[in-house]
Amino acid sequence: MGSTGILKNPTMICAPLMGETVEQMVKEMKQAKAEGSHLLEIRLDHITNFHPHHHLPAILDNKPLPLIILYRPKWDGGLYEGDEHSRLQALRLAAELGADYIDFELKVASHLIRELKINYQSASKFIVSCHITGTTPSDEELANLAATMRATGADILKVVVNVTDITEIARIFHLLSHCQMPVIAYSVGERGLISQLLCPKFGGFLAYGSIEGHSIPGMPSLYSVKHTYKHDLMNSETKVFGLVSKPVSHSKGPILHNPTLRHENFNGVYVPLFVDNLKEFFSTYSGSDFPGFSVGIPYKEAVVEFCDEVHPLAESIGAVNTIIRRPCDGKLIGYNTDCEAAIISIEDALKGTLISGKLFVLVGAGGAGRALAFGAKSRGARILIFDIDFERAKSLASAVLGEARTFEQVINFQPEKGAILANATPLGMHPYTDQRIPVDQETLGDYELVFDAVYTPRKTRLLKEAEAAGAITVSGVEMFLRQAVSQFNLFTGQQAPEELMREIIASLF
Numbered sequence: 001m002g003s004t005g006i007l008k009n010p011t012m013i014c015a016p017l018m019g020e021t022v023e024q025m026v027k028e029m030k031q032a033k034a035e036g037s038h039l040l041e042i043r044l045d046h047i048t049n050f051h052p053h054h055h056l057p058a059i060l061d062n063k064p065l066p067l068i069i070l071y072r073p074k075w076d077g078g079l080y081e082g083d084e085h086s087r088l089q090a091l092r093l094a095a096e097l098g099a100d101y102i103d104f105e106l107k108v109a110s111h112l113i114r115e116l117k118i119n120y121q122s123a124s125k126f127i128v129s130c131h132i133t134g135t136t137p138s139d140e141e142l143a144n145l146a147a148t149m150r151a152t153g154a155d156i157l158k159v160v161v162n163v164t165d166i167t168e169i170a171r172i173f174h175l176l177s178h179c180q181m182p183v184i185a186y187s188v189g190e191r192g193l194i195s196q197l198l199c200p201k202f203g204g205f206l207a208y209g210s211i212e213g214h215s216i217p218g219m220p221s222l223y224s225v226k227h228t229y230k231h232d233l234m235n236s237e238t239k240v241f242g243l244v245s246k247p248v249s250h251s252k253g254p255i256l257h258n259p260t261l262r263h264e265n266f267n268g269v270y271v272p273l274f275v276d277n278l279k280e281f282f283s284t285y286s287g288s289d290f291p292g293f294s295v296g297i298p299y300k301e302a303v304v305e306f307c308d309e310v311h312p313l314a315e316s317i318g319a320v321n322t323i324i325r326r327p328c329d330g331k332l333i334g335y336n337t338d339c340e341a342a343i344i345s346i347e348d349a350l351k352g353t354l355i356s357g358k359l360f361v362l363v364g365a366g367g368a369g370r371a372l373a374f375g376a377k378s379r380g381a382r383i384l385i386f387d388i389d390f391e392r393a394k395s396l397a398s399a400v401l402g403e404a405r406t407f408e409q410v411i412n413f414q415p416e417k418g419a420i421l422a423n424a425t426p427l428g429m430h431p432y433t434d435q436r437i438p439v440d441q442e443t444l445g446d447y448e449l450v451f452d453a454v455y456t457p458r459k460t461r462l463l464k465e466a467e468a469a470g471a472i473t474v475s476g477v478e479m480f481l482r483q484a485v486s487q488f489n490l491f492t493g494q495q496a497p498e499e500l501m502r503e504i505i506a507s508l509f
Contacts, residue, residue, distance in 0.1 A: 128154035245296030300367020307334035341482035343375035356380035364424030
């Protein structure tokens with residue numbers, strides 16, 4: 001899919017505020033302004049014992065930015081459980097008091113907007129909203145819904161969905177880029193995150209960002225919107241790169257790639273992509289607006305079949321961690337930048353000592369494990385593989401002329417002195433930082449070097465214990481940096497600013 005060339009005003013950033021008292025609301029309004037919000041959405045239904053004539057003036061008199069007033073009833077996903085007449089009277093009062101924007105549900109909008117425009121000559125802008133449960137409507141159904149909402153006299157349309165798959169968000173992007181009036185449209189939940197992050201590219205009226213200390217699932221923070229993704233620099237020509245993974249929230253990729261893209265004056269953005277179905281994903285996001293992807297857990301092997309061509313190294317490994325859409329024909333080309341990144345990280349830490357002839361003990365035979373195994377093979381190491389899937393371990397061992405053992409055997413395995421241990425499983429990754437592969441702690445000192453592909457946290461439990469035992473340790477951060485440099489080169493066709501990327505990495509971990 002792609003964006004249209006319709007020119008729209010720059011997307012504003014709005015902080016939703018849900019304080020339980022007016023005092024808390026006022027405090028949060030000031031905080032949101034300090035964090036860079038352009039608008040504030042006030043959820044009246046969250047205020048305990050809300051009294052319109054007392055509380056509304058206090059909120060409006062203390063506003064540091066334009067306000068959107070909502071009073072969401074329980075039947076539309078809010079907290080208000082009182083009678084409908086009192087709720088609507090509160091919204092009428094907000095209009096009389098000059099609230100900048102007032103949000104009305106589609107069910108009640110037509111009558112109220114007409115009344116307010118005729119009887120009160122209100123200067124408020126009216127947002128007509130529709131919260132959709134269940135399947136996200138088709139492009140045609142959303143266009144028909146927008147026409148119905150527009151007929152109420154709305155100034156701005158708002159459509160909220162709850163997608164079950166990231167591909168459904170393409171319909172939201174289509175609505176944003178084709179509607180001829182201001183639209184707020186997004187999905188809640190983790191799978192809906194890119195509907196907020198890419199909103200400026202597709203011409204949305206506003207995108208949401210949460211204030212510090214009040215995170216909301218599926219919503220970026222104001223800080224990340226302003227500093228990581230830089231909404232103000234995004235436009236319809238912005239190219240979208242991202243990490244295809246499940247889960248994806250652990251990724252540091254956006255914090256590394258986005259400032260690097262900006263530093264090189266490349267009009268691109270890098271986002272986390274929570275993908276459930278690879279086939280549907282690549283079929284939906286198939287245009288030139290999406291020219292490249294990183295590939296993470298658990299898809300590095302499975303994604304190979306969705307590439308039109310695979311680089312020989314990646315083909316021999318059987319795993320792809322980078323995909324480029326070739327500009328001349330749109331075909332997807334798969335690469336593996338993990339292999340060299342991991343092995344060079346290990347070699348650099350050994351300071352000239354060759355791994356040729358050394359025993360390379362690898363735990364994990366998935367995508368990252370395959371990259372490590374082939375890298376170790378290319379350097380002449382002897383390879384021993386443990387994996388929870390013994391058949392997978394045997395298959396990889398056969399490909400690299402190594403040996404396979406069951407995962408359970410790693411507990412009692414006694415390595416030879418000077419061996420290398422590499423973890424290529426997710427064990428120890430945030431938030432499960434108390435976990436590690438079950439190697440005997442007393443054997444850790446027998447390894448010359450211990451490598452962990454996990455990079456969040458930088459120093460995993462495995463690395464801490466290996467360091468205490470006297471082994472050289474290498475964090476997955478080193479592999480992450482080196483593979484990211486190669487990815488950037490492939491994404492942009494430019495030489496990555498490696499020193500800048502190393503400085504960013506240092507600030508992250």
